[in-house]
Amino acid sequence: MKLREFVRPSTLKEARAVLRELGPKGMPLAGGTALHFMRGRTPVTAVDITRLGLSYIRREGDFFEIGAATPLADIQRRRGPRWAMHEICRRISTHQIRNVSTIGGNICRVFPWADLPVVLLAMNARMLVYTGGKKRAEVPADDFFASQPAGRFAGGDILAAVRIPVLKAHHGFGSVKASRTAAAFSLVTVAALLELEGGRIASARVAAGSAIPFPKRLRSVEAALAGREPSAETFRAAAALAAGDARWIGQEGMSADYVRELAEVSLTDALARAAEFARGRND
């Protein structure tokens, strides 16, 4: 993408005003790594949003709040009880990219292979959007990722933070990303959140992305898990229903059928990891 100008607002309010005025001629820039690959004939003005105090991770009651301009490396490095976000961030791209690429940049414009939308859908995250007022609008992941989120920001609004529920005891999270090489884009990426109760699955949120046009929840898989024992058999049977929610697309060198198998195996693994986490895995 061609840049005609580069501006550095110093407050969120100013950034929103600038983006609002520029309209389609403006482009918020955080890490900026994706901008180099975006096609567009008209040069845009890059609006640097990395100097607005949006880089932080803190616990706020029942949520971890991650500033939208927090680099993936910071999320990857953080450890703590009931925190699971580091696992997927370690798997995204390379160290140098993770040092600049941000959580907001990864989710405000969703590319089909993106991992974080899938994770945030499963985690039931809330996006906090700065819309100019005193209060930030809270958008649940299901709404935020119902369609391309970029449209939501056309009027200059800016993603301020992402809130991730602190996992309770008996909650477990697991994500699996299948890729050709460590740093390559996902072939299939899946994530699962399980709530266990009395030895059974009380509720489940399962999502998938890559090899389908847009990340989404797998409701048939979720339904097949509820009330069951968290066993390998349950997970395999539930994963086999994913094709009812997602039509897997073949990719270079892989038939659609192969991708389906890859997705099912990945789902089974993610569910097993989530169950292990719920029982007290702590890494």
Added chain:
Amino acid sequence: MRKGTRSVSFTLNGEKKTFATRPDEKLLDLLRREGYRGSKYGCGQGTCGACTVIMDGRAVYGCLLYAMQAEGREIRTIESVGTFERPGEVQNELAAAGAVQCGYCIPGIVMSATALMESEKDLSDEIAREYMDGNLCRCTGYEKIWLALRRVFDRRAGGSPAPGRSGKGAKK
């Protein structure tokens, strides 16, 4: 000033500098244009790591950073680590281990390893791999690079000083 020209100021290898640039010039292009040729242009798309420099203590790709993003930051390039006559510790060990074949990836490897050693106390393989996963070498198969880095890391962990500049790695 030519149309479309902007200026950017940042600390480069310890010195405050101001450069003329364009809104979409890449930091790597600016650095090389200004004579800092140690950072290499490899893939140009954030995969190979030959362009790695350190910004505010973190390894970043110079090819995927607009120069304007460096405003007010502290940038370090391979030129800050050592020279041909006086190589740095990592450079010495890489040379001694025979880890440098074509050498194109080496400046990036050195910068990533430098960022690692400055950021982490734990220099285990697991952590080291996280920091080094954005640098490709197409000659060596990495074995000798790892051998050299491990020597430096173990020395850090053991608290012993680097061997003198006249060490065998410096002979050329």
